[in-house]
Each structure stands twice: as structure tokens, then as C-alpha cells.
Amino acid sequence: MKITCSREPLTAAFSLAASIAPARSPKEILQNVKVTASGGKLTLTATDMEVGIRLEVEEGVEVETEGTALLPVSRTMAILRESTDETLTLETDESGIQLSGSRSRFRLPGSNPDEFPPVVSFDEDKYHVISTRLFRSMVRRTVFATDTENSRFALGGVLLEMTDGTVTAVGTDGRRLAKMEGEAESVGGHETSGTNTIVPTRAIQLMERAVDENDETVDVAARSSDLLLRTKSAVIYSRLVEGRYPNWRQVLPQREDAVRLELTVGPVFAALRQAAIVTDQDSRGIDFTFGDGTMKLEASTKDIGQSQIELPIAYDGETITLTMDHRYFADFCKVLDREMPFEMEIESSSSPALMTTQDGYAYVIMPMARDR
Structure with missing residues (x-):
């Protein structure tokens, strides 16, 4: 096999394939990426026997001689990352694999590609x-x-x-x-x-x-x-x-009498981060109190301190307080745009909070019991 290819697209594809190959395995052959040059393109395959990938690279690929080789993940990845050459040539012979650029040349040992386990193709009709x-x-x-x-x-x-x-x-x-x-x-x-x-x-x-x-x-x-x-x-x-x-x-609440609040991700996330400053690994609960036109976030941790953050909201009904793990609420905020509106549904201190968006997303957080 002999091919010449652009380094950047090859590096991107090899990096993705390499992320599947196991760092350690009783089957050492799995610590390779199989490269097949055929039909003017490269096909990279990798597997850990639980997950497998097939990647095709056509951009910047010139196949002089078709063939197959196994490239050891760690050494090949290091070569691709450290190389400054725009193009690389990969050539195999009986003694191994040679990777070379304009001013660099590496020789790596080669294993028998026929021993590499197959990775399935997508042949489904459903x-x-x-x-x-x-x-x-x-x-x-x-x-x-x-x-x-x-x-x-x-x-x-x-x-x-x-x-x-x-x-x-x-x-x-x-x-x-x-x-x-x-x-x-x-x-x-x-x-x-x-x-x-x-x-x-x-x-x-x-x-x-x-x-x-x-x-x-x-x-x-x-x-x-x-x-x-x-x-x-x-x-x-x-x-x-x-x-x-x-x-x-069954976990998604179906409640007719729950309180529904219209909020925006950015201001809520900012208030949450402030309230969480005085929390630690053992004290992660933040009290959310809704009433009198505000959402009040309060946290208290021994030897660290206390926090109280207020955010105006359109709710003047009966006061409701529930305690939630601030990390779980933060995870919800992190995957949404800061400008995105969402609806928060609450009912009592012992029932879960439900957050929903208009694009089909729903998120439930179970309340915490917190000693004062």
C-alpha cells in the first residue's frame, strides 16, 4: 500500500477512530486502527468489541497502491499531531509501515491486518x-x-x-x-x-x-x-x-394544579451560580422559595457561609419552598441557550420540579431533604 494524503483531514479522522480503540486490552491488536486504501479513498476502522467505527476519508487522498495496514494508535496519533507537514505519505512493506513528510520519516512495526476483527457496515433497509x-x-x-x-x-x-x-x-x-x-x-x-x-x-x-x-x-x-x-x-x-x-x-409529573412559572435560562443560571458559591461536596442543596413576586435562592454551609439571591418573577401566590441539588439545575441550564425561555412547574416542597421548553425538552429534578 502506498498513499499520499493531506495531514489535517487524516488527523481528524484518525483521532475519532483512535478514541474508540482501547488504551489497554488483552487483545493487543485492538490498539490499532485499520486503514484500507481502495477506490481512491481511505477507510479507517476501529473497535473495542463493544463499539466500532468505519470512517471514510476522500479529501486530499491519492492512492498510488491499494492495500491495508494496521496503524498503532498511540505512536501514529503522536506523529500526526506533532507533524508540521501539509501532506504525508504512508507506505507499507514486509518490514512495517513508513510515514514520511517533506522533512520527517518514521518507521513503525506492522501487524497482520487480516487478524483485525471486522466492523459492520450499514446495510439496513429499516x-x-x-x-x-x-x-x-x-x-x-x-x-x-x-x-x-x-x-x-x-x-x-x-x-x-x-x-x-x-x-x-x-x-x-x-x-x-x-x-x-x-x-x-x-x-x-x-x-x-x-x-x-x-x-x-x-x-x-x-x-x-x-x-x-x-x-x-x-x-x-x-x-x-x-x-x-x-x-x-x-x-x-x-x-x-x-x-x-x-x-x-411515570416520572414526568402530570399535575393540573401545579404552579407554572415563565423564566429565562440566563438570569436563573446567574442567580444559581451566585447561590452555589457557599456550597460544597457535602452540602449541595439550595432552597428555592417562590412567592411575593420573587424567586429566592438560599444556601448555608457550616464553616463556609451563607448566600441569598433574589430574582424577580411573575408569581404572587402561596409561598412554595423546595430544595434542589444545584448541580442538577446547573446541568439543565448548561445545555440551553442563555436567551431561551422555559417553563418551571412546581407544586410543593416534596414533589419534583419540572422544566420544559417549547422545542420538546423536559427535565425533572427530585427534591432533596436538607437538615437545618
Whole structure:
């Protein structure tokens, strides 16, 4: 194999593939990215046996001799990052791999590419077409709420529910829940059934990263034990989390007599950050008191101090106070534009708070019990 390619697009693609290859593995061959030169383009594949990726690079690629090679992740990534050459030549022979630029030359050992496990292609005839903007928004607005500690395995990912015309993503760790819904096109009658399509947190983050913002849509196909995502230049495969997701619809409050407040992200987030200055790891609760035309945020931590921040709101009803973990509220604010309006629904000190936006986002925070 002998190819010449522009360094920047190759580095971007290799970096994404390398993020899937495991840093340590009993199977050392997985610590490589497989590169195939054929048909005037490069195909990069990587896998850790749970997640796999296929990436195509055509920009700036000239294939002189077709072939396949395994590039060790750590050394190759270092070469690509440190190189100042605009173009690089990659050539293989019986003794290994040579990467060279105008004033640099590196030789790396080569492994047998035939021993590298295959990474599936997207050959499905049933799938959902989702706008790129919606998909990226769905991931960003739900993935932070998943259970990263894996104390409950089924919560260690984002649930995707796809029906005719809609797609819903849900993330929860049992203390808060994030849900994003939007329109999507079902091709071939594709839909998910039950609550089993749970994409691992790391995998769906990689999918979001792989999506080019210049692409209008992505294709998503759910199968019995895995999920495939296709963009114009990439296919990502992931095994699904085993188990059944909890009934998230029961968590979303359905209340007729709740108080509904119209707020804006920026001012609320600013007040929250100020109130949180006197909190610490063991004292994360902030009291939210609504009444007399204000939302009052109060925190108190022994040996640190107290804070009280007031924000004018359009509410003069009965006073309601509930305590919430400021980190959970901050996570909600961080994934939204500062100018975005949202509705906050509250009922009592013991019932959850529900925040919703007009573009299909809902976020629930369970109240805290706090000793005074």
C-alpha cells in the first residue's frame, strides 16, 4: 500500500477512530486502527468489541497502491499531531509501515491486518432519518443525566424510542430525568419496541462527536442487541445496554394544579451560580422559595457561609419552598441557550420540579431533604 494524503483531514479522522480503540486490552491488536486504501479513498476502522467505527476519508487522498495496514494508535496519533507537514505519505512493506513528510520519516512495526476483527457496515433497509441538529441536541440534553457510576446498569445509557414520525431520547440516574423529543422519518416501517434500546453513554457521545454539523441528516437503525448510526462519511456500531429501562413516563409529573412559572435560562443560571458559591461536596442543596413576586435562592454551609439571591418573577401566590441539588439545575441550564425561555412547574416542597421548553425538552429534578 502506498498513499499520499493531506495531514489535517487524516488527523481528524484518525483521532475519532483512535478514541474508540482501547488504551489497554488483552487483545493487543485492538490498539490499532485499520486503514484500507481502495477506490481512491481511505477507510479507517476501529473497535473495542463493544463499539466500532468505519470512517471514510476522500479529501486530499491519492492512492498510488491499494492495500491495508494496521496503524498503532498511540505512536501514529503522536506523529500526526506533532507533524508540521501539509501532506504525508504512508507506505507499507514486509518490514512495517513508513510515514514520511517533506522533512520527517518514521518507521513503525506492522501487524497482520487480516487478524483485525471486522466492523459492520450499514446495510439496513429499516431505519430512522433524523436531522443532525436534532440528534446532536438530543444527545447533549440527555447524556449528562445518565448513571455514570453504573450502580444500576440499565441506567448507564440513553434510551432511544423511535416510532412512526417521532424519536425520543431519555437519560436518568434516578435523581433527575432528561427527555428530548422531535420529529423523524421512519424508513421501511422502522421502530423500536419496549424499553430495550439503551445506547451506552460513551457510545452515544462518540456518535454525537462523529456527526458532521454540515450533514443535514443521520440514519439510525436499532436491532435486537445493537444500534447503527450512519453519516455521509462514518458508520458507528454499538452494543446495547442489557436490561429494561424504567417507565420514564411515570416520572414526568402530570399535575393540573401545579404552579407554572415563565423564566429565562440566563438570569436563573446567574442567580444559581451566585447561590452555589457557599456550597460544597457535602452540602449541595439550595432552597428555592417562590412567592411575593420573587424567586429566592438560599444556601448555608457550616464553616463556609451563607448566600441569598433574589430574582424577580411573575408569581404572587402561596409561598412554595423546595430544595434542589444545584448541580442538577446547573446541568439543565448548561445545555440551553442563555436567551431561551422555559417553563418551571412546581407544586410543593416534596414533589419534583419540572422544566420544559417549547422545542420538546423536559427535565425533572427530585427534591432533596436538607437538615437545618
